Amino acid sequence: xxxxxxxxxxxxxxxxxxxxxxxxxxxxxEWYGDYxxxxxxxxxxxxxxxKVLVVGCGNSELSEQLYDVGYHQLTNxxxxxxxxxxxKQRNAERRPDLNFQQMDATETGFQSASxxxxxxxxxLDAMASxxxxxxxxxxxxxxxxxxxxxxxxxxxxxxxEQVIKLAVKHFAQGYAVRIHCLSGQQNEESESSFALPVFxxxxxxxxxxxxxxxxxxxxxxxxxxxRLASVEELLAAVKERQAYNLMLHKLRGxxxxxxxxxxxxxxxxxxxxxxxxxxxxCLPSAKLPRSNHFAIFIVPQGRESDWLYGSLExxxxxxxxxxxxxxxxxxxxxxxEYEDMQAVQSELSPMVMELAPPGMPANQQVPxxxxxxxxxxxxxxxxxxxxxxxxxxxxDVRGEDGHLYRRLVFMNNSQLVQSESxxxxxxxxxxxxxxxxxxxxxFLSEAPAASSAKDRSVDxxxxxxxxxxxxxxxxxxxxSEAMANTDxxxxxxxxGLGGGALPQFVRDFVPHAQVEVVELDANVLEVAQxxxxxxxxxxxxxxxxxGLEHIRTLEGEGGHYFDAIMFDVDSKDTTLGMSCPPxxxxxxxxxxxxxxxxxxxxxxxxxLVCRDPALRKSVLxxxxxxxxCVFSRGIxxxxxxxxxxxxxxxxxKPHSVPKTMLQTAKELQKRLxxxxxxxxxxxxxxxxxxxxxxxxx
Numbered sequence: 001x002x003x004x005x006x007x008x009x010x011x012x013x014x015x016x017x018x019x020x021x022x023x024x025x026x027x028x029x030e031w032y033g034d035y036x037x038x039x040x041x042x043x044x045x046x047x048x049x050x051k052v053l054v055v056g057c058g059n060s061e062l063s064e065q066l067y068d069v070g071y072h073q074l075t076n077x078x079x080x081x082x083x084x085x086x087x088k089q090r091n092a093e094r095r096p097d098l099n100f101q102q103m104d105a106t107e108t109g110f111q112s113a114s115x116x117x118x119x120x121x122x123x124l125d126a127m128a129s130x131x132x133x134x135x136x137x138x139x140x141x142x143x144x145x146x147x148x149x150x151x152x153x154x155x156x157x158x159x160x161e162q163v164i165k166l167a168v169k170h171f172a173q174g175y176a177v178r179i180h181c182l183s184g185q186q187n188e189e190s191e192s193s194f195a196l197p198v199f200x201x202x203x204x205x206x207x208x209x210x211x212x213x214x215x216x217x218x219x220x221x222x223x224x225x226x227r228l229a230s231v232e233e234l235l236a237a238v239k240e241r242q243a244y245n246l247m248l249h250k251l252r253g254x255x256x257x258x259x260x261x262x263x264x265x266x267x268x269x270x271x272x273x274x275x276x277x278x279x280x281x282c283l284p285s286a287k288l289p290r291s292n293h294f295a296i297f298i299v300p301q302g303r304e305s306d307w308l309y310g311s312l313e314x315x316x317x318x319x320x321x322x323x324x325x326x327x328x329x330x331x332x333x334x335x336x337e338y339e340d341m342q343a344v345q346s347e348l349s350p351m352v353m354e355l356a357p358p359g360m361p362a363n364q365q366v367p368x369x370x371x372x373x374x375x376x377x378x379x380x381x382x383x384x385x386x387x388x389x390x391x392x393x394x395x396d397v398r399g400e401d402g403h404l405y406r407r408l409v410f411m412n413n414s415q416l417v418q419s420e421s422x423x424x425x426x427x428x429x430x431x432x433x434x435x436x437x438x439x440x441x442x443f444l445s446e447a448p449a450a451s452s453a454k455d456r457s458v459d460x461x462x463x464x465x466x467x468x469x470x471x472x473x474x475x476x477x478x479x480s481e482a483m484a485n486t487d488x489x490x491x492x493x494x495x496g497l498g499g500g501a502l503p504q505f506v507r508d509f510v511p512h513a514q515v516e517v518v519e520l521d522a523n524v525l526e527v528a529q530x531x532x533x534x535x536x537x538x539x540x541x542x543x544x545x546x547g548l549e550h551i552r553t554l555e556g557e558g559g560h561y562f563d564a565i566m567f568d569v570d571s572k573d574t575t576l577g578m579s580c581p582p583x584x585x586x587x588x589x590x591x592x593x594x595x596x597x598x599x600x601x602x603x604x605x606x607x608l609v610c611r612d613p614a615l616r617k618s619v620l621x622x623x624x625x626x627x628x629c630v631f632s633r634g635i636x637x638x639x640x641x642x643x644x645x646x647x648x649x650x651x652x653k654p655h656s657v658p659k660t661m662l663q664t665a666k667e668l669q670k671r672l673x674x675x676x677x678x679x680x681x682x683x684x685x686x687x688x689x690x691x692x693x694x695x696x697x
Contacts, residue, residue, distance in 0.1 A: 006378040032122055032156050032198045033182070035065035040221040041180050041200050042066070042119075045152050049073070050116035053146060055105045055139070056123030059083050064091060067098050075115075077103040082431040106138035113148040128163040129132075136163070140170045147205050155201040155359075159238050165231075166199070168215070171203040172231050176214035178202045179234065180221055181241045197245040199238065219350075240266050248354055251279060260315060267336065275348065276304075276331045279355060280319040287321050293360040294325040296352055297369045300376020304331035304641070305417045307637045314637070320370060326357040334393060336374050341368070341432060371400075381406075382531055386523035389572070394531045396423065396456065406458060408499050413574065419499030421532050422547025423456040458533035460504050463685065466635045467607045468502045470642040471566055473690035475510060475605055475646060476665040477631075478563055489514035493562045493597070495547035495585075496569035497524055500534030507540040511671050515540045516562075518547040520569075548584055555593040560656050565594050566605040569676060578619070580640075586619050588617025589627040595647065604645040611639055620697060630697040633690070644694070665691055 046052060054063050057076035067074060076099060078084050084102040091098045103109070104124065110586075120143075128136035143153050153171070157163060159179070171177050182202040215234045216225035219241075228234045247263050262278040262353035282288060297318065299309045308314040309329060319327040329524065330348065338344055345368045353366060382394035393412040399405050408419040463469050475490070476483075482490055490513045494503050502664040506514045519525055522544045528534035536542055543550060547569060554560040571582040588605070594604050604627060610616040620643075624630055627645035634641045665687040672685065 012485055035062050036145060037182070037198075038062070038121075038200070039065075039069075041182065042154065044221065045154050046071070046117045046119065051114070053077065053110070053115045053118045053143075054110075055118055055120045055143065056126070057083075057087065057100070058119060058122075059087060059230055061119060062119075063098060064095060067095050072097050075099045075101065077101050077105060077108065083113075103121045104344065106135065106142055106594065108142055108146060112145050113151075114350050115146050116148055118143045118153045119150070120146060120154070120179045124155050124167060125157050125160065125163050126167055128160075131478065133162060133166045136166055137170065140167065144171075144205070148564070149205055149207045151205050153201070153203040153205075155203075157199050157201055158196045159199040159201070159242065160196075161235075164199070164238055165235055167201055167203075168231055168234060172213050172215070174209050175203040175205055176210075177234070178214075178216040178218065178225060179238060180218045181238075182221065189439060192496045193581055196242050200242075218223075220688075236266060240264075244351065244354075247279070251355060251357070257624065260312060270288055273333045274336050274649070275333065275357070277352065278329045278331075280314060280315045280329055281357070282319050282323075282325055282327075283542065286320065286323075288325055292324045293364055293366075294326050294328075294356045295322060295367050295369055296328045296330060296345075296348065297322065298375070300371050300398075301330045301332050301334075301338070301375070302378035302395065303371075303400070305409075305415050306400070310415055311637075325515065326350050326355075328355050332375065332379055334378060334395065334409075341370060341373060344375065372510075379567070382527070384523060384527070386690050387408075387521070388521045392418075392523075392527070394527060404456060405464065406456075406499075406531060407525075408532070410412055412572075418570070419501065419528075419532065421458045421460075421499055421501050422462040422464055424459045458531075460501075460508055461531055463501060463505055465501070466638070467640045467642050468505070469570070469685045470633050470635075470644075470690050471502065471568075471605050471607075472506065472510065472685055473508065473668075473687045474603060474631075474633075474642070474644045475564060476661050476668050476687060476691060477646060478601055478664070479661075479662045480667055482563060482601060483511060483664060483671065488512070490564075491562045491599075492516070492564045492566065494518070494566045494568065496567065496581075497534075497542065498568070499532035500528035501532065502566070503540060504534055507537075509672050510668075513539070517542045518550045519544055520546055548590065551590065551593050555596050560597055562597055562602060563597060563599050564603045564605060566607075568607045570609075577615045578608075578610040580607055580609035586622055588622050588625060591623060595626050598647055600647060602647060603641075606641055606643040606645070608641050609639050617694055631694045632697050633694050643697075662688060662692065 005334075044341055050067075050071075050223055051073045052071065052075070054074055054076040055171070057063055057078050058080075061440075063074050063076050076084075076087065078100075079102070081102045084100045087100045091100075103596075105127075117181065124136055127133075127139055140153075147153060151174075155167065159553075164179075166178075168177055177269045182198045182200060198501070211678045213230070215228045215231065217228060217234060217237045218225050226237075228237060244265070247261050250261055250571075260278050262276060262282050264273050265275040265277065266272060267274040304310055306314070308318055309331065315329055318329065330342075330344075330352070332338055356366070377398045378395055379397075380393055380395045381597070385391050389410050389412065389540075393411065394406065395409065395484055396404055396406050406421050406423055407417045409416070463472070478490070479613075490504055490510065491505075492513055492515045494506075494515065494517045497517050497600040500517075503515045503517045506513050517540070519542060525542055525544060526535075529536075547567075567581050569582065569585065570580045571578065573582070576583070591604075598604065606623070608616070608619065610619060620630070623643060623645055627647065629646040631644040632641055633644070669685075672687075
């Protein structure tokens with residue numbers, strides 16, 4: 001509506017409101033709802049016999065309707081002389097006792113403690129739009145002055161962040177503060193509807209300050225109050241409700257399969273994240289059973305980062321497999337207690353049902369889906385804080401194959417598994433490799449509960465990450481001579497330690513390998529040694545420092561040559577279209593130094609995770625400008641691809657994968673199998689399969 005204020009100055013200007021009401025004429029303007037949508041909560045806190053100050057009454061019909069049901073001590077004030085004159089004329093005959101006065105709400109002139117209630121519908125929102133909220137603070141102080149002990153300030157508001165923060169902090173001492181969320185109670189077609197829910201702030205004045213803050217949030221007009229411990233927790237709860245309603249507003253018109261809005265729900269008493277909801281719609285062309293409108297899928301604990309649940313492509317496949325028009329995918333958070341599936345369903349039901357697709361029948365049964373009917377399993381076994389990467393968690397989870405896995409997760413990107421290793425326990429239900437992520441079936445049963453942490457040890461002979469397997473397999477490009485020559489070490493430089501699975505595997509299982517690792521974060525090295533079975537010795541050394549500087553130093557010193565240099569380091573900048581590696585690692589100047597540090601037969605291996613096609617092309621162009629021979633190996637169901645870059649034979653660029661490499665692959669496979677430290681029950685990397693899908697760039 002083009003009459004609404006466009007700037008903060010207009011909101012707080014008497015001249016603006018004069019023009020507004022002159023243009024508006026006799027048609028009432030109802031901010032945030034009319035009497036019918038608000039009467040339930042108003043009657044709860046304001047009695048008919050109360051002496052009520054209506055702040056910023058405008059030409060709303062609310063006071064008139066309250067008067068008609070018995071509220072006869074209403075004093076209405078507004079800064080606009082035009083609207084006050086109009087309201088007096090409109091009510092002179094039918095409501096002679098309904099009082100209207102032209103007055104500044106920041107300086108009313110009324111006696112202190114002269115009102116039992118102050119009613120505000122949208123006025124605080126208008127005044128708080130002024131920079132720093134100085135006008136609103138003066139109004140709230142004036143409202144507090146004219147309220148009697150036990151009196152209530154009842155404010156109908158959209159609770160925008162700066163508005164509700166200002167009001168709650170103002171009344172947090174000396175008042176009981178309660179907020180009702182009246183979401184879903186507006187007419188969506190009316191001009192007064194908003195995407196944000198309407199809140200009712202109720203502040204009750206005490207005679208003296210209570211010994212603790214009284215801060216409560218209620219859902220709906222009759223919802224039971226939830227007590228919160230601090231102003232910050234109350235504001236966070238309000239923000240959560242707003243985010244939820246914004247999602248509802250967006251979903252009313254439906255979404256497409258590529259749009260997956262998500263929302264985090266926090267625990268009422270702690271304010272910590274408890275559930276993350278992601279809405280996934282099927283393609284309109286999908287053939288679905290007529291009654292399959294809507295379902296809720298509970299992701300097993302510890303599995304939220306799996307491809308099927310943590311990626312756009314995986315969630316689309318999950319929704320397609322479930323065959324529902326809309327699927328809400330629910331992930332549970334670490335550090336939260338969940339009793340059982342029934343308790344989770346009961347907790348979620350009141351909220352998730354509002355996410356149903358448009359047009360779903362009112363009596364439609366909505367199923368909860370899960371993997372085997374249980375909540376999965378996760379145990380956080382270690383926590384810490386790194387000066388470089390912040391808080392981290394080490395946790396054991398149960399995979400879809402029944403095996404237990406240990407993961408390192410940084411809390412600043414909690415949906416990403418930084419490192420993962422498989423565990424040896426006495427309770428494994430399967431000895432096979434993990435199933436293909438894209439072909440997993442989400443409705444199969446799970447394994448029994450895990451053993452105790454003390455009975456678990458990391459299986460150093462098993463690589464969980466496919467890109468690690470490709471890097472190991474890529475060593476076959478070095479040729480059969482490098483694999484067979486036991487008199488000369490196969491030297492490897494790896495930038496990025498993580499949990500240490502890749503360097504440990506190369507040291508333990510690749511013949512005569514000598515591995516040097518550079519890791520920026522000393523805390524990551526401690527985690528790898530404490531929780532992931534990583535052990536250094538004369539064949540496996542770690543330097544704590546900047547990988548970029550280390551390469552520059554080695555190149556400057558000269559005399560350092562490596563058969564393989566591997567980059568497996570992630571970027572902390574989530575705004576980039578490339579999460580691995582950081583851009584500085586693929587600058588031409590650095591790539592030339594890497595080239596110089598390689599032996600003539602040497603390989604540069606890069607784990608590349610790039611969603612931006614233009615950025616990926618730029619990276620490939622930079623690499624090809626330095627390395628004449630570049631192979632790429634994609635990973636099914638993942639964004640990762642591994643680039644294997646060779647100095648090339650005489651600078652010639654091959655047009656296909658060398659046949660000699662396949663023979664070397666067989667030799668490397670044979671040597672891996674013959675390693676006396678290998679667990680015979682663990683399937684080995686299929687070197688040939690890893691290399692068959694190499695593509696020449």
